[in-house]
């Protein structure tokens with residue numbers, strides 16, 4: 001499979017509308033060179049631009065949904081379109097990731113379970129999702145997660161129990177904790193014997209420089225590709241069959257003894 005992780009720069013000198021248009025074009029540019037495209041978390045506003053969340057919140061099928069569905073269809077790719085500040089019809093906001101099939105249909109929506117900020121920011125402005133989300137592609141099963149989720153290994157075990165082989169992380173991870181990002185991406189890959197495709201953002205918004213350094217890790221924990229700090233399209237080719245091979249040759253997942261379901 002060929003994947004493109006588009007590490008978008010989220011800076012305040014670009015409007016949400018301008019960025020939406022630019023990102024649509026970047027996705028279209030992957031036509032013919034990617035099967036799967038992954039975008040960062042909350043790239044319309046910036047993951048730390050808390051004061052924009054309410055104003056820029058959209059219904060699930062709002063302008064970002066429409067632009068990304070079209071971009072997926074135009075490019076003929078599976079698109080993890082990052083996440084949007086979603087306003088539920090009942091009122092609450094969610095940090096919601098959208099995955100589209102190559103014909104532009106919504107394949108899955110994932111409401112971020114672990115909200116960042118302790119007692120402020122996202123943690124108080126957004127409601128928490130409750131459902132784990134996987135997406136079956138012809139070549140692999142995707143497990144969907146968002147940013148701060150990366151710190152919670154039990155979420156990924158839950159995804160593996162649901163068949164996930166390729167773990168996607170869409171993030172707006174700050175530069176000041178970049179070492180955690182790289183370490184945790186490798187840890188999630190090794191412990192779950194799965195690919196990890198983690199797409200962060202670049203630029204600076206709300207005074208928070210972003211780490212960039214999107215990363216792709218194989219089921220043995222080796223880094224297949226890593227971006228720099230700025231806006232970049234990180235392209236990688238990976239073999240989904242290596243997940244089953246790794247799990248067969250080094251069957252650590254089968255030795256789980258804490259009463260959890262073995263992986264399917």
Ligand SMILES: NC(=O)CCC(=O)C(=O)O
Nearest residue numbers: 047116147148172174177
């Ligand atoms: N947007 C986020 O979830 C940020 C997470 C983060 O900064 C951290 O886990 O560290």
